[in-house]
Amino acid sequence: MKTVTIIGAGVMGSAMALPFSDRGYDVRLVGTHLDSEIIASIKTKHFHPKLNVTLPANVQAYAHGELVAALGSDTDLILLGVSSAGISWALDQLSQFMQQPIPILMITKGMHAEINSLVTLPDVVSNSLTEKFGSSVKIAAIAGPCIAGELAVRRQTGTIIVSHDQGFARQLCQDLETDYYHPRPSIDMIGVETCAAFKNFFAIAVGWANGYLEQIPTAENKAKNNNAAAIIFDQAVHELISLTKALGGQIENVWGMAGVGDLYVTCQAGRNSKLGTNLGRGLTYSQVREGPMKGDTIEGADLGRAAAHAIKAMIADGTLTKRSIPLTLSLLSALSTETSLDMPWKDFHQTN
Amino acid sequence: MKTVTIIGAGVMGSAMALPFSDRGYDVRLVGTHLDSEIIASIKTKHFHPKLNVTLPANVQAYAHGELVAALGSDTDLILLGVSSAGISWALDQLSQFMQQPIPILMITKGMHAEINSLVTLPDVVSNSLTEKFGSSVKIAAIAGPCIAGELAVRRQTGTIIVSHDQGFARQLCQDLETDYYHPRPSIDMIGVETCAAFKNFFAIAVGWANGYLEQIPTAENKAKNNNAAAIIFDQAVHELISLTKALGGQIENVWGMAGVGDLYVTCQAGRNSKLGTNLGRGLTYSQVREGPMKGDTIEGADLGRAAAHAIKAMIADGTLTKRSIPLTLSLLSALSTETSLDMPWKDFHQTN
Numbered sequence: 284m285k286t287v288t289i290i291g292a293g294v295m296g297s298a299m300a301l302p303f304s305d306r307g308y309d310v311r312l313v314g315t316h317l318d319s320e321i322i323a324s325i326k327t328k329h330f331h332p333k334l335n336v337t338l339p340a341n342v343q344a345y346a347h348g349e350l351v352a353a354l355g356s357d358t359d360l361i362l363l364g365v366s367s368a369g370i371s372w373a374l375d376q377l378s379q380f381m382q383q384p385i386p387i388l389m390i391t392k393g394m395h396a397e398i399n400s401l402v403t404l405p406d407v408v409s410n411s412l413t414e415k416f417g418s419s420v421k422i423a424a425i426a427g428p429c430i431a432g433e434l435a436v437r438r439q440t441g442t443i444i445v446s447h448d449q450g451f452a453r454q455l456c457q458d459l460e461t462d463y464y465h466p467r468p469s470i471d472m473i474g475v476e477t478c479a480a481f482k483n484f485f486a487i488a489v490g491w492a493n494g495y496l497e498q499i500p501t502a503e504n505k506a507k508n509n510n511a512a513a514i515i516f517d518q519a520v521h522e523l524i525s526l527t528k529a530l531g532g533q534i535e536n537v538w539g540m541a542g543v544g545d546l547y548v549t550c551q552a553g554r555n556s557k558l559g560t561n562l563g564r565g566l567t568y569s570q571v572r573e574g575p576m577k578g579d580t581i582e583g584a585d586l587g588r589a590a591a592h593a594i595k596a597m598i599a600d601g602t603l604t605k606r607s608i609p610l611t612l613s614l615l616s617a618l619s620t621e622t623s624l625d626m627p628w629k630d631f632h633q634t635n
Numbered sequence: 636m637k638t639v640t641i642i643g644a645g646v647m648g649s650a651m652a653l654p655f656s657d658r659g660y661d662v663r664l665v666g667t668h669l670d671s672e673i674i675a676s677i678k679t680k681h682f683h684p685k686l687n688v689t690l691p692a693n694v695q696a697y698a699h700g701e702l703v704a705a706l707g708s709d710t711d712l713i714l715l716g717v718s719s720a721g722i723s724w725a726l727d728q729l730s731q732f733m734q735q736p737i738p739i740l741m742i743t744k745g746m747h748a749e750i751n752s753l754v755t756l757p758d759v760v761s762n763s764l765t766e767k768f769g770s771s772v773k774i775a776a777i778a779g780p781c782i783a784g785e786l787a788v789r790r791q792t793g794t795i796i797v798s799h800d801q802g803f804a805r806q807l808c809q810d811l812e813t814d815y816y817h818p819r820p821s822i823d824m825i826g827v828e829t830c831a832a833f834k835n836f837f838a839i840a841v842g843w844a845n846g847y848l849e850q851i852p853t854a855e856n857k858a859k860n861n862n863a864a865a866i867i868f869d870q871a872v873h874e875l876i877s878l879t880k881a882l883g884g885q886i887e888n889v890w891g892m893a894g895v896g897d898l899y900v901t902c903q904a905g906r907n908s909k910l911g912t913n914l915g916r917g918l919t920y921s922q923v924r925e926g927p928m929k930g931d932t933i934e935g936a937d938l939g940r941a942a943a944h945a946i947k948a949m950i951a952d953g954t955l956t957k958r959s960i961p962l963t964l965s966l967l968s969a970l971s972t973e974t975s976l977d978m979p980w981k982d983f984h985q986t987n
Contacts, residue, residue: 335856428865436854439980441866460981465866467984502788504687509900513780514793514817517896524890538876538890540984544869547899548861628791629812632819632892 284309285458288353289362290373292318292325292344294333294431295390296364301435302464303362304339311353312338313345315369322346334435351380363389367404368580374411384412386421388444388455393480393582396589399596401530403476405445421451425466426479427540428548434464441465443541445475467540474532478523478542480590483583485519486549488614490556491624494563511626512550518610518631519546525607529597555583562624568617584618591615606633636661637810640705641714642725644670644677644696646685646783647742648716653787654816655714656691663705664690665697667721674698686787703732715741719756720932726763736764738773740796740807745832745934748941751948753882755828757797773803777818778831779892780900786816793817795893797827819892826884830875830894832942835935837871838901840966842908843976846915863978864902870962870983871898877959881949907935914976920969936970943967958985 287303289296292314300310314322324332325344331337345353354361361381365373370391377387389408394401405424412420427442434440444459444466446452452468459466469475492512523537523546536542550556558581561571568584594611597603605612609630617624639655641648644666652662666674676684677696683689697705706713713733717725722743729739741760746753757776764772775798786792796811796818798804804820811818821827844864875889875898888894902908910933913923920936946963949955957964961982969976 337855428862428869430858430861432856433858433860433862436856436858438854438858438860439863439866439978441862441869441980441984462980465980465983502790503689504784504788506782506785506788506790508785508790509782509903510780510785510793511791513896513900514791514892516899517780517793517890517892520890520895538869538872538895540866540869543872543890543895544865547868548865551861626791628793628814628817631817632793 285359286311286355286357287360287362288313288358289364290350290376291315291364291366291369292321292331293364293366294435295429296362297321297331297334297338298429298431298435299362299364299390300338300342301437302459302461304341305461306458308341310339310342311345311358312342313350313353314347315365315372316347319347331435334432336432336435350376354380354385356382358385361385361387363387363391363408365391366580367391367393367582370404370408374408377412378415384416384419386451387423389422389424392424392426392476393483393586394476394590396586396593399593401477401590401593403472405472405476421448422446423448423452423455424472424476426475426545428544430548437463439463439465441467441540441544443467443469443475443536443539445469445472447472469536469539471533471536473530474527474534474536475541477527477530477532478536478539479545480586481523481526482542482546482549483555484587484614485523485546485583485610486553486555487559487562487583487587488519488610488624489515489550490559491515491563491626494560496563498564514631515610515626516546516550521632522608522611525603526611529603554579554581558584562617565623567621567623568619569621587615587618591619606630637711638663638707638709639712639714640665640710641716642702642728643667643716643718643721644673644683645716645718646787647781648714649673649683649686649690650781650783650787651714651716651742652690652694653789654811654813656693657813658810660693662691662694663697663710664694665702665705666699667717667724668699671699683787686784688784688787702728706732706737708734710737713737713739715739715743715760717743718932719743719745719934722756722760726760729764730767736768736771738803739775741774741776744776744778744828745835745938746828746942748938748945751945753829753942753945755824757824757828773800774798775800775804775807776828778827778897780896782900789815791815791817793819793892793896795819795821795827795888795891797821797824799824821888821891823885823888825882826879826886826888827893829879829882829884830888830891831897832938833875833878834894834898834901835907836939836966837875837898837935837962838905838907839911839914839935839939840871840962840976841867841902842911843867843915843978846912848915850916866983867962867978868898868902873984874960874963877955878963881955906931906933910936914969917975919973919975920971921973939967939970943971958982
């Protein structure tokens with residue numbers, strides 16, 4: 284019997300308990316300091332109040348202070364289930380309490396922006412553990428279209444598991460494949476994580492089409508704005524290709540589950556597209572942040588604002604051309620100034 | 636002043652009157668024998684009863700028998716606006732009444748299935764005019780995400796104009812670009828038309844996810860089926876790449892407007908996804924054809940049934956592998972047998 288310890292009892296970390304449990308793992312689910320109510324509910328009635336599901340019997344809940352007990356000496360795999368905002372806390376905990384180099388699978392995904400460059404989050408985690416463990420901690424990360432509430436009730440779901448260690452990625456895919464969960468291995472860390480990060484950013488732009496429709500006069504035939512959404516979606520795919528190439532990833536991942544697949548599902552709902560809808564209504568980014576989305580975490584906007592400098596540095600050094608990313612540049616401008624999002628239609632689909 | 640004669644007054648042909656009119660063309664809109672009511676309405680009150688819009692003043696309507704008058708001696712461009720079912724009729728009319736080699740822009744798009752091969756419709760049209768005109772008739776075709784009712788009220792729309800004659804495609808794009816209509820040129824006839832045809836076919840599969848959701852028990856947390864739709868969508872993109880490669884097209888068009896862009900908009904609504912929804916509910920194809928969609932034209936299904944033999948021939952001669960198109964094969968099976976659509980989840984995203 285293998286044991287997985289999931290750190291972070293939010294919806295995505297907790298939903299991953301399902302395939303692990305169904306493949307015979309003992310699952311230990313450890314809350315952060317934000318998860319106290321969730322952990323109390325699971326401890327008393329096995330019900331996850333944010334997923335709104337009863338978890339399988341072999342999922343044991345542990346409170347914030349019980350990480351050491353949860354890890355024990357027999358944890359075979361750590362699932363890092365915190366949000367990107369929680370990653371520093373989690374790394375601090377692991378540095379303190381992880382006694383041997385336990386392999387880590389991350390659901391936290393995306394890119395960490397440094398001044399002139401973007402680093403994948405799995406590489407950030409890997410680097411932070413080097414001091415204590417050298418390079419002996421295997422790291423992998425999950426990307427792809429996965430709404431947690433659907434996975435939690437065993438809806439069909441496909442993902443990518445990416446690692447620099449091909450054997451580790453393959454092993455995890457074999458260990459997690461079920462009738463409803465279909466992970467596929469990749470070693471293209473940069474390509475997968477670039478898509479995982481920027482699909483949130485581009486979902487903002489696709490969401491614009493709905494909001495714009497709301498604030499223009501109703502047409503004689505009540506036409507919607509699906510043509511516009513489609514060309515923005517497609518331009519987003521083109522720009523994901525440009526960004527992935529510039530960062531050194533494989534463009535095959537752009538039309539894989541981390542790219543087109545996840546962009547598709549991210550455009551159906553969620554906070555990124557909701558921000559886009561508000562921008563389409565003519566609000567500026569700061570008006571949205573002070574009004575309808577005050578206090579919300581909007582991953583695509585946070586990424587865009589953090590990555591803007593690195594993107595401009597890539598343009599300055601010739602790694603990326605302005606002509607290949609007009610949508611990115613318009614969106615970055617809307618996220619950093621007091622102007623509404625201006626779609627550069629005539630620049631779309633001109634080149635790669 | 637240039638003149639365009641549009642043959643076929645259905646929604647898409649008629650919607651194209653907008654960018655032509657706005658770019659200063661005189662537009663002559665000729666109905667087929669199916670369009671009598673539409674033409675009568677436009678003649679009396681300039682209102683198109685299927686688009687539900689008032690057409691611009693410089694659009695003149697012509698009835699079924701008035702093609703010769705519409706063509707006159709001054710038509711600069713013919714827009715072939717009939718459906719694929721009407722193409723034989725239109726070719727017959729052109730062979731009879733076209734006196735000189737007038738350039739043709741087609742909105743009819745896709746592939747014509749011969750026993751062991753698939754031929755693009757523009758090439759079918761081109762071949763049929765060779766006897767009378769040699770190769771002197773320039774042919775181009777439009778593809779990409781375009782809902783006619785949106786174009787008809789000047790919603791933002793992007794398309795591809797494809798022709799073996801690069802200069803002709805470029806000229807048409809220049810002549811048609813407006814503030815809301817953004818055509819882009821391509822010379823990859825096979826790539827564009829493969830995408831244009833098969834996106835309808837794959838939209839059936841994406842539609843499956845909604846119907847399947849309806850017929851399974853409601854989950855504890857009322858989860859939907861978006862993860863499934865996303866991996867089917869992404870698998871469809873992979874299989875469009877495999878089919879495009881096998882037929883000799885450029886895979887860049889798969890992530891262009893004719894591919895991913897049009898697949899995106901086709902999955903939002905329409906008869907192809909409605910067929911998929913019915914298959915997801917557990918009906919067989921013939922049950923759908925005898926029941927909820929009796930008499931409907933379903934382009935993706937018609938293409939699949941017509942192309943099945945050619946696809947099998949490509950597998951037999953090694954041009955295409957079964958492993959690269961599991962979704963295509965499952966869908967072809969569902970369209971040709973009395974079994975419901977069986978999604979081959981474990982075969983998805985295994986290879987290209």
